Amino acid sequence: MFLNRFSVTGIRNLHPVTLSNLSQVNVFYGLNGSGKTSLLEAIFLLGLGRSFRTGRMDTPIAYHQSEYIVFGELSREEDLDDTKAKVTLGLSRKRTGELSIRINGQNVQTASALAETMPLQLINPDSFRFLEGGPKARRQFLDWGVFHSEPRFFQAWKRMQRALHQRNSWLRHATLDRSQQEVWNHEFSLASLEVDTYRKNYLEVFRPVFEQVLAHLIDLKDLQLSYYQGWDKDRSLQTVLESSIQRDRMAGYTQAGPQRADLRIRMSGVYDAVDIISRGQQKLIISALRIAQGYLLRAKQDEAAANKRCIYLIDDLPSELDSYHQKAICQLLEQLKCQVFITCIDPTSLKNCWMDTASLSKFHVKQGYISQQP
Ligand SMILES: Nc1ncnc2c1ncn2[C@@H]1O[C@H](COP(=O)(O)OP(=O)(O)O)[C@@H](O)[C@H]1O
Numbered sequence: 327m328f329l330n331r332f333s334v335t336g337i338r339n340l341h342p343v344t345l346s347n348l349s350q351v352n353v354f355y356g357l358n359g360s361g362k363t364s365l366l367e368a369i370f371l372l373g374l375g376r377s378f379r380t381g382r383m384d385t386p387i388a389y390h391q392s393e394y395i396v397f398g399e400l401s402r403e404e405d406l407d408d409t410k411a412k413v414t415l416g417l418s419r420k421r422t423g424e425l426s427i428r429i430n431g432q433n434v435q436t437a438s439a440l441a442e443t444m445p446l447q448l449i450n451p452d453s454f455r456f457l458e459g460g461p462k463a464r465r466q467f468l469d470w471g472v473f474h475s476e477p478r479f480f481q482a483w484k485r486m487q488r489a490l491h492q493r494n495s496w497l498r499h500a501t502l503d504r505s506q507q508e509v510w511n512h513e514f515s516l517a518s519l520e521v522d523t524y525r526k527n528y529l530e531v532f533r534p535v536f537e538q539v540l541a542h543l544i545d546l547k548d549l550q551l552s553y554y555q556g557w558d559k560d561r562s563l564q565t566v567l568e569s570s571i572q573r574d575r576m577a578g579y580t581q582a583g584p585q586r587a588d589l590r591i592r593m594s595g596v597y598d599a600v601d602i603i604s605r606g607q608q609k610l611i612i613s614a615l616r617i618a619q620g621y622l623l624r625a626k627q628d629e630a631a632a633n634k635r636c637i638y639l640i641d642d643l644p645s646e647l648d649s650y651h652q653k654a655i656c657q658l659l660e661q662l663k664c665q666v667f668i669t670c671i672d673p674t675s676l677k678n679c680w681m682d683t684a685s686l687s688k689f690h691v692k693q694g695y696i697s698q699q700p
Pocket residue numbers: 337338339356357358359360361362363364365385386387388389
């Protein structure tokens with residue numbers, strides 16, 4: 327998708343603005359604290375209904391404002407032609423917590439409809455946490471890919487979550503009703519296996535694409551992606567659940583299952599990549615992971631002739647990267663022909679990164695004001 331027009335009101339230090347001359351590549355530059363990350367956050371909010379900087383829903387709302395509103399007009403065509411089919415997205419969040427989402431003027435209930443319409447990928451300076459932190463972020467990454475490539479995944483995932491929730495509340499009951507045990511184990515196992523199968527299928531297609539993209543950025547042949555399904559791979563989930571009832575009961579929740587899955591990133595099969603390689607190399611791995619998902623999505627969409635490419639948000643590209651690697655990332659994105667929003671402090675640092683400068687727009691961000699530069 328291409329964002330032709332984007333408006334933001336009431337987010338952090340940004341003054342209300344409508345950006346209507348968006349190109350394939352959009353560079354936002356300015357001093358620290360000028361509002362560059364806030365702009366990417368605003369686009370992210372429109373695509374996901376949540377922030378990448380905070381778990382609190384009200385934090386992005388500008389001080390002294392009661393709500394924020396973001397609005398975007400997207401086209402399915404890469405040439406930003408005004409006459410082509412358009413989709414409009416709007417989202418507002420009040421301090422009281424009230425959320426309203428509209429797609430093409432119609433109210434929708436859940437943010438997943440946004441994610442489906444406007445697939446986003448974010449690369450930012452804290453991406454190293456992706457490798458360093460717990461499995462949640464890596465599982466979300468994997469599920470993003472599965473969600474966009476397997477239409478049945480989301481239903482299966484919801485069913486698995488529901489069964490997990492029911493099993494967990496059953497585990498916390500004072501008296502365990504034996505007849506229910508089988509019911510919940512069975513329902514949870516069934517939904518889990520479906521989720522697990524979709525994840526495995528996706529990874530099989532994803533791995534070679536990732537390896538190719540990574541090789542374009544850096545020579546790390548020992549790097550391997552391995553999948554942990556969330557329980558002992560040599561036993562069925564049903565057996566694991568039956569044998570761990572007492573431990574699950576003590577813990578008060580289900581300890582094995584796809585809710586514990588992880589995408590492990592290792593060197594030579596044994597070392598966690600994060601313990602071995604430099605910050606810059608970590609950023610390249612994460613960029614390769616996210617760009618590979620974009621390539622896979624494009625292949626899928628080309629097959630379906632749907633032309634729904636993802637939009638890249640890249641915060642502070644130059645941090646941790648030398649100019650050679652900055653350029654390598656930009657070239658991959660350029661070949662992908664998807665829209666990019668990129669921030670940096672000094673625009674000259676990205677000067678030689680793009681081959682086709684005709685489809686590049688530059689915006690200066692200064693104390694919350696955004697102005698397009700010639
Ligand atoms: N809720 C808020 N309301 C108003 N200003 C905010 C809010 N949250 C953060 N800020 C301010 O917004 C400014 C912009 O931050 P940021 O977008 O991170 O800048 P940049 O990425 O350009 O360095 C910061 O100076 C910060 O203090």
